Amino acid sequence: MDSSRRKFLFTCLGGIAAAGAGSALYPVYKYLAPQNTSANGEKVSIPASDLLPGDAKFFDFRGEAGVIVRKRSGELIALSAVCTHLGCIVQWERDKQDFLCPCHGGKYTEDGVVISGPPPRPLAKLAFTVAGGAIIVG
Amino acid sequence: MNILKSVYNWCEVRLGIKELVEKELTGYLLPRNINFWYSMGSIILFIFVMQVLTGILLLVYYIPEADKAFGSVVGIMNRVPFGWLIRMCHVIGSNMMVLFVLFHMLSVLFMGSYKSPRELNWLTGFVLFTLVQALCLTGYLLPWSQLSFWATTVATNSVGAIPHIGQFLVEFLRGGKLVGPPTLGRFYTLHIAVIPILLASVIGAHIFFLERIGVSTPPFGLDNTKNRWQGDAFRYEGHPGGIPFFPNYLLRDMTSIAIYFALLAAVVFFYPNLFFTKDTFIQANPFQTPAHIKPEWYFLANYQTLKLFPNEFIGLSIQGAAMTFLALLPFIDRGNEKHPLKRPLFLASASGGILLFIALMVWGHYS
Amino acid sequence: MNHERRMMKTLIRIGPLLLVMLMTGPGAASNVLAQEEIVCIHCHSSMPGRLGEPVKLWRDSIHAANGIACNDCHGGDPKDVANAMSPARGFLGAPKETAIPDFCGRCHVGVKKDYLQSAHGKALGKGGPTCVTCHSNHLVLKANLDIINEKNCSKCHGFEQARIIREAMQQTESLIVSIGERIDRFKGEGVDTDRLGKGLFSSRNRFHTMFHDLDVEKVKQESTQINVDLNKLAGTLDKIADQRNKRKLAGVWVVGGALLAALICYLLRKTYD
Numbered sequence: 001m002d003s004s005r006r007k008f009l010f011t012c013l014g015g016i017a018a019a020g021a022g023s024a025l026y027p028v029y030k031y032l033a034p035q036n037t038s039a040n041g042e043k044v045s046i047p048a049s050d051l052l053p054g055d056a057k058f059f060d061f062r063g064e065a066g067v068i069v070r071k072r073s074g075e076l077i078a079l080s081a082v083c084t085h086l087g088c089i090v091q092w093e094r095d096k097q098d099f100l101c102p103c104h105g106g107k108y109t110e111d112g113v114v115i116s117g118p119p120p121r122p123l124a125k126l127a128f129t130v131a132g133g134a135i136i137v138g
Numbered sequence: 139m140n141i142l143k144s145v146y147n148w149c150e151v152r153l154g155i156k157e158l159v160e161k162e163l164t165g166y167l168l169p170r171n172i173n174f175w176y177s178m179g180s181i182i183l184f185i186f187v188m189q190v191l192t193g194i195l196l197l198v199y200y201i202p203e204a205d206k207a208f209g210s211v212v213g214i215m216n217r218v219p220f221g222w223l224i225r226m227c228h229v230i231g232s233n234m235m236v237l238f239v240l241f242h243m244l245s246v247l248f249m250g251s252y253k254s255p256r257e258l259n260w261l262t263g264f265v266l267f268t269l270v271q272a273l274c275l276t277g278y279l280l281p282w283s284q285l286s287f288w289a290t291t292v293a294t295n296s297v298g299a300i301p302h303i304g305q306f307l308v309e310f311l312r313g314g315k316l317v318g319p320p321t322l323g324r325f326y327t328l329h330i331a332v333i334p335i336l337l338a339s340v341i342g343a344h345i346f347f348l349e350r351i352g353v354s355t356p357p358f359g360l361d362n363t364k365n366r367w368q369g370d371a372f373r374y375e376g377h378p379g380g381i382p383f384f385p386n387y388l389l390r391d392m393t394s395i396a397i398y399f400a401l402l403a404a405v406v407f408f409y410p411n412l413f414f415t416k417d418t419f420i421q422a423n424p425f426q427t428p429a430h431i432k433p434e435w436y437f438l439a440n441y442q443t444l445k446l447f448p449n450e451f452i453g454l455s456i457q458g459a460a461m462t463f464l465a466l467l468p469f470i471d472r473g474n475e476k477h478p479l480k481r482p483l484f485l486a487s488a489s490g491g492i493l494l495f496i497a498l499m500v501w502g503h504y505s
Numbered sequence: 506m507n508h509e510r511r512m513m514k515t516l517i518r519i520g521p522l523l524l525v526m527l528m529t530g531p532g533a534a535s536n537v538l539a540q541e542e543i544v545c546i547h548c549h550s551s552m553p554g555r556l557g558e559p560v561k562l563w564r565d566s567i568h569a570a571n572g573i574a575c576n577d578c579h580g581g582d583p584k585d586v587a588n589a590m591s592p593a594r595g596f597l598g599a600p601k602e603t604a605i606p607d608f609c610g611r612c613h614v615g616v617k618k619d620y621l622q623s624a625h626g627k628a629l630g631k632g633g634p635t636c637v638t639c640h641s642n643h644l645v646l647k648a649n650l651d652i653i654n655e656k657n658c659s660k661c662h663g664f665e666q667a668r669i670i671r672e673a674m675q676q677t678e679s680l681i682v683s684i685g686e687r688i689d690r691f692k693g694e695g696v697d698t699d700r701l702g703k704g705l706f707s708s709r710n711r712f713h714t715m716f717h718d719l720d721v722e723k724v725k726q727e728s729t730q731i732n733v734d735l736n737k738l739a740g741t742l743d744k745i746a747d748q749r750n751k752r753k754l755a756g757v758w759v760v761g762g763a764l765l766a767a768l769i770c771y772l773l774r775k776t777y778d
Contacts, residue, residue: 006776009769016766023759027220031195035219064700087703088710102615103710117612216697222752389774396767400760407756416693426572 043138048130051076056092061137065089066126068135069110072097078126078137079112085119099123162349163384169355169377172387175245176356177394178238179348184395185235186341190334192228200280202326204319207282208421226406232274233413234402236436239270247467247488250476251354254367257468259351262344264465269337274436276329279322285415287422288431290325291317292441299450316424352376363477432502439495442502543583545575562643578608605635615710619717626717634661648713650678670724674712677728680735681709687742696745701738708734 044061051057051070058067058081065081069092081099083090088103098115099108107115112123128137149155159165168176199218201210214221243263246252252260279290294311298304313320352375357363367373381387405412413435417428433441440457447453463470475481550560563569574583580595582588590596600608606629610617620626625633639657640648650671658667684705692698712731715724 002776006773009773009776013766013769013773016762016769020762020766023762027223028195030219031221031224032198033219035217082703082707087706089707100614102618102714104612105614212697215695222695386774386777389770389777393767393770393774396763396770400763400767403756403759403763407753407759411694414693414695419692419695 043136046135046137048133048135051135054094054097056094058089058092059137061126066137067092067099068128068137071110076128076130076135077111078128078135080124080126082124083119084114084121084123085117090123159384163388164382166383167377167380168353168383168387169380171356171359172353172381172390173356173358174390174394175241175249176353177391178242178245180391181394181398182235182238182242183341184398185231185238186337189228189231189235192224192231193330193334195224196228197330202280202322204282204322204422207280207322211281211283223406226410227402229413230402230405230410232277233434233436234398234405235270236274238398239267240436243267244492248478249354249356249358250365250478250481252468253365253471253474253476254369254468255351256347256354259344259347260468261465262340262347265340266337266344268461269333269340271436273329273333273337274434276325276333278434279317279325280329281418282322282422284417284420284422284426284428285431287317287424288417288427289433290321292431293433293437294321296444296450296454299454301451318424350374357477360477363475363480365474365476367474435499435503438502439498442498442505445502445505543574543576544586544589545579545581545583547586548589549575559643562641566643566645567647568645578611602635603630605637609636615714616717619714623717623719625719632661648716649682650674653716666719666721670719670721673721673725674715674728677712677732677735680732680739681705681712684735684738684742685709687739691742691745694749701741704734704738708738 042062044059044066046057046059046068051068053070053072053074056067056069058065060066061080066078067081067090068076068078070076081089083101083103083106085101085104085106088101090099090101090106090108092098093100097110099110099112100106101108101117101119104118106117106119108119108123109115112125114120114122126137128135130136146155196214199210199214199221201207211225214225216222246260246263275290275293279286294308294317297311298308300307309315311321311324312318313324354375355377417431420428432438443457444450444453447456471484473481473484478485546560549557551557563575568574568577575581576583576589578597579599580597581590582594585594588594590598597608606617606620606626610620620636621629627633629635638660639652640646653667653671655664658664688698688701688705692702708731711727715727718724
């Protein structure tokens with residue numbers, strides 16, 4: 001009787017051990033497995049003709065505000081419009097060709113470089129390509 | 139079953155494992171009146187293995203640079219799949235390690251197992267205790283949070299109280315005048331390489347000493363609880379008629395380890411913030427000291443002691459003296475009585491010491 | 506003599522000596538580094554009356570909590586006593602009433618613009634309120650709806666108009682506060698609330714600039730849009746809460762499984778006894 005009881009208990013233990021090993025190895029596997037980077041990969045497309053020199057266009061990029069600027073020189077640049085200070089959305093000053101944050105007066109150049117005020121870092125750049133008359137961000 | 143038997147035979151004719159199994163497993167006998175306190179050692183070993191495994195996994199994503207460390211830990215907690223689980227096991231595990239080391243030490247103290255001929259076991263155990271504390275201290279800095287940074291500042295400041303060489307020691311520990319990137323570099327090296335290697339070696343010595351002299355007999359349930367060691371020759375303390383290690387006591391150890399694991403899981407899943415304060419989640423700012431920085435619970439008694447004495451050096455010396463006393467205990471306490479109730483002076487001092495430690499800890503928490 | 510008795514005697518002899526040693530020792534131990542303070546505070550904190558009061562008030566303000574000190578508004582050199590109040594180093598002194606919006610507006614650009622366009626701004630210098638009227642000058646606190654209250658508004662006119670606007674904004678304000686509290690709680694649990702905090706901050710500021718607008722219709726319109734954004738934030742927070750509940754559920758299984766394993770090992774051992 002004792003021996004069959006022992007066998008039963010060993011089988012139970014084996015089962016729990018297997019379940020335990022599985023529930024330990026699964027998280028470790030997922031932890032180590034390479035993740036597909038660059039978040040969602042959704043792209044935003046803007047017609048190039050929408051932007052005249054000196055203009056900036058704001059758009060929603062993967063849940064956050066982004067902005068495309070066509071500088072007076074004709075060159076394009078895509079930036080995150082989220083101020084690096086505390087997260088307000090910066091405004092484009094057409095007359096001064098710079099960004100001004102209405103919350104605490106942070107100022108950035110048309111390239112997103114900090115001129116003055118509390119922002120600790122420049123505006124993050126966004127990757128974009130121009131193809132067939134459209135600007136594709138992302 | 140047949141496969142297992144043939145593998146066993148294959149190994150047996152090449153390694154003679156039958157003899158080893160008989161000597162170390164089925165024939166290794168433990169005293170019949172052994173109690174669950176004797177499992178503390180295996181629980182600690184299990185915790186150590188878990189800490190090493192979770193630590194290695196954390197190494198995959200942790201970046202040991204001052205301006206990137208905090209961000210990498212935030213990434214582990216929020217973006218790496220199950221990163222939170224690995225990190226929480228490591229944090230909670232480190233606290234459990236200290237707790238169970240204290241339990242282990244207390245049980246050895248109360249059952250008189252530190253007495254002759256087991257002085258070497260006690261000494262290596264004391265070294266292990268110190269190394270565990272060093273692991274906790276160095277590991278604390280690695281997340282580079284406000285708590286990490288300032289707790290390390292306070293802790294490294296305290297050695298400055300040593301006369302003449304104090305300031306030099308502080309700067310050597312920190313790698314500079316203040317805690318900064320050099321501190322992270324050296325604490326990281328200590329935490330992942332130097333101390334674990336030392337720990338593993340001393341654990342090896344500790345277990346070797348245990349096996350060599352034999353497990354001590356608990357003094358409970360016996361008429362004669364005196365230590366019968368004479369000191370004239372080496373005598374292995376066997377336990378004829380005792381419980382075999384394999385499978386009996388191994389199963390007992392496994393039960394204890396499973397209960398420990400349930401405790402760990404309960405804290406990791408239901409009380410993960412037990413050891414966190416809000417400063418744990420703010421990146422270190424060398425220019426802003428938070429209002430209430432306190433060390434972790436296991437260092438609170440030390441912290442409160444330092445606060446009590448107007449002269450830091452005296453505060454440090456008191457603690458140094460206490461630790462030295464503890465380390466040399468088997469040489470100071472040469473009585474051969476092992477039952478705690480038959481050792482009134484020991485019982486009074488030990489209980490007093492424990493109560494003092496807890497009182498200082500609670501005081502430190504509320505002060 | 507018994508070993509323990511011998512030890513007792515030794516202790517009794519050296520005990521008092523130890524005690525005396527412990528009580529002596531000069532100097533105070535100071536473990537925590539003191540925060541740097543600017544020269545303005547060195548002098549003004551110990552001055553009586555009108556000159557010293559601002560320091561006390563400022564210490565409880567949101568400016569102080571964010572590292573904005575005297576020189577950030579008043580100019581001057583914060584490290585050099587000789588030039589602390591030198592106009593050459595940008596010292597502006599206390600602004601005259603009509604210069605107050607410019608003073609605060611050097612940083613709070615958007616608010617200044619809204620204020621100047623509003624009825625309050627147009628009444629500047631003609632009995633109208635300045636920033637300081639409602640926000641105080643040194644005890645500036647984190648802005649919230651409670652600043653629109655009977656006491657503040659009836660300084661100059663009735664509370665009716667203000668009450669309508671306040672009621673219209675109450676719902677959004679409560680939502681903002683509750684989302685803020687949830688984010689703080691999650692942050693204390695290790696969740697990366699950086700983006701959420703920034704999103705909330707942005708919405709909150711858009712909402713609060715409307716306080717300076719006084720146009721009820723515009724307020725209602727903007728509030729609707731802001732509510733949409735806030736509900737998106739709340740949705741993200743709900744997802745995080747869900748995820749954490751799932752983890753707790755998994756925890757029940759793990760703890761249960763471990764305890765079951767302990768039980769089986771225990772029973773197995775019993776079969777060998």
